[in-house]
Amino acid sequence: MERESLGFDPNTPNVARLYDYYLGGKDHFPADRRAAERILRVAPEVRAAARANRAFLGRAVRFLAGLGVTQFLDIGTGLPTRDNVHEVARAVAPESKVVYVDRDPVVLVHARALLADSGQTTVVEGDLRDPHDIMKNPDVVGALDFDQPVGVLLVAIMHFIGEADDPVRIMTAIRESLAPGSYLVMSHGTSDARSAAVTRATDVYRRTDAPLTLRSRHRIEELLAGWELVEPGLTWLPQWRPDQADLIDFADHPESSLVLCGVGRKS
Template sequence: MRVNRPDWAPRDVDMDRASAARLYDFFLGGSFNFEVDRELGRRVATVAPAVFDFARLNRAFLRRAVRFLVSQGVTQFLDIGSGIPTAGNVHEVAQRVRPGCRVVYVDNDPVAVAHSEVLLAGNPHVVAVQADMRDPGALLNDPGTARLLDFSEPIGLLMVAVHHFLPPADEPERLMARYREVLPLGSYLALSHITSDAVAEQVSALVELYRESTHPVTVRSKAEVATLFEGFELVQPGLVFTPQWRPESPEDLDEHPEHAGVYAGVGRKSALG
């Protein structure tokens, strides 16, 4: 079946398989996704209806983490695996508190980057970079990254809902060490990761269906997620389910926080890594 390419879709984008960025956009109620994403998204929602809460609560954690980092004096952010910008994205949250905050969005999905470039046009403090997190050298040396980020000052490294797309063969702990090494003292890491420690049946069903996408999912336990924070000191309340991380309003809370299915935490680099 021939699929019509929307005007906003890059010519080289794969429209035959769902992508993680576009699926996340679908679960958040966005419109920058294809029928292949919506079809798989509907199937995921049938077997794992909590996926909409996974996405919503994870997004709320991102916003709270950004506000916290700005309150700690962080004015520049590297958002790896940023996905497709939707309302309340990092630059909007950060610049609402401090207008001069700088943000580098990074994703390997051309749709995410193309839409980001349109959305961010005219904002000199924000840039979108197409790169693969598994290649820190290319990502960190990209002209956009080099132009906006000052690696002599603290940086907020955001890796929200991205590490579960790295299988063990990609050695995520070693990859994290490479990013940690280049971060100045006083920098922060905000990270979230899906788990099967709770709602295991739904998470397992989600994982199985994501095998059909361009980004299969690897779940990790709390102890395994904690290893990604090596070299960072976790701030209170530590590594918890997303609704438990510094809730600011009743909407942030959940009667059963474990049903969020995603661990989240923020750590500070206070020693040489």
């Protein structure tokens, strides 16, 4: 996520297009498919993990909308797919407003074409490494009332933030910008997962536009400091308030989902 446009390069694997490939989408190129298949040969569970991550996002948004949260800030939204945040939120609370933020120019083109509407959904270019710029962006401020609770979604994005970018600073800046009663939804790839999957994924993503920084459970918990985690706390993807269908791929080994997740409230 950079202030300057990254430009379009179909020859460098792109993390948004890799995720689209795992989900069975169509917005990817040969370089993306080759990179994804290198991971899948060693860690075929990545496809199911991507689906589980998307399912967690939907469950978390429904949960927050059910609590009365009607404002959502989705940072690192990725390419549009089924059950986008505004669709899920409005199925529970039709008045919900959603701001999608991404740095990828291709994501932004797709999002503006498919997600933006006349008033309740906004698409903004932004860089998570500059959280203040996002929170003070005129389009963001014009769409969301930060004096009221907001649900911030950092789903499968913080593991693209390196330690040199000071992730604690980023998390603190976001939390301090929000009113009490706001929520954070986060999922994060972990180095505590199967070592072969971790090694191959880290190697492949080093050659993409956004290298991976997988973190231990302890380090992810440190990033969530200051948030009051709702039950069941920090869990593997299929363990967070699952529907029955969410358990099918990971009935015996939830750790095969490779990603930890949680929802926290600001008191």
